[in-house]
Amino acid sequence: MTFAQKIKELRTEKNWKQETLAKEIGTDVRQVSLYENDKTSPSIxxxxxxxxxxxxxxxxxxxxxxxxxxxxxxxxxxxxxxxNIELLTQEEKDAIYRIIDGLAYKNKLKSVISEVQ
Incomplete structure (x- = not known):
């Protein structure tokens, strides 16, 4: 499940409208909509x-x-x-995100391999 799907699911589990989430996190409804539709990524x-x-x-x-x-x-x-990630350049942020994704993939792969064995 993507970030966008997760925040939409979490919001709907609480029966919240986008307006409610926007207020809780200190942003506006348009931003929440952009996050949930995977049109933009939020700051750290x-x-x-x-x-x-x-x-x-x-x-x-x-x-x-x-x-x-x-x-x-x-x-x-x-x-x-x-x-502190916010202080980095976009290129540096992207590198960190790739590392996180790689580690997550590695852990998922280990899990699958252990299930097969």
């Missing part, structure tokens, strides 16, 4: 707000087929690192 700060709003992990939101887990914010160093 907004991803953190969405995760906090729905109490889901950030990796669940960003990595396809990642298991849904509650948000745990007891490690401020992780939050600081996530917020």
């Amino acid at each position: 700060e907004t991803v953190v707000k969405i995760a906090q709003t729905f109490n889901v992990s950030i990796d669940y939101l960003l990595i396809e087929d990642y298991p849904r887990r509650p948000l745990i914010l007891n490690d401020n160093s992780v939050i600081d690192k996530i917020q």
Whole structure:
């Protein structure tokens, strides 16, 4: 499931309109619509707000087929690192996203291999 699909699903589970989610995360309805229709990606700060709003992990939101887990914010160093991503160039951000996707794929592949064995 993509990021767009996940936030739409989380929002509808709460029976929220896009307006409600927009208010909760400090943006407008148009932005929420763009996120849910996969027309734009939110900033890292907004991803953190969405995760906090729905109490889901950030990796669940960003990595396809990642298991849904509650948000745990007891490690401020992780939050600081996530917020620092905004200071990077788009090329550097894209590299980080590719690394995250690669690690998620590697873990999924390990899971499939262990099921086959």
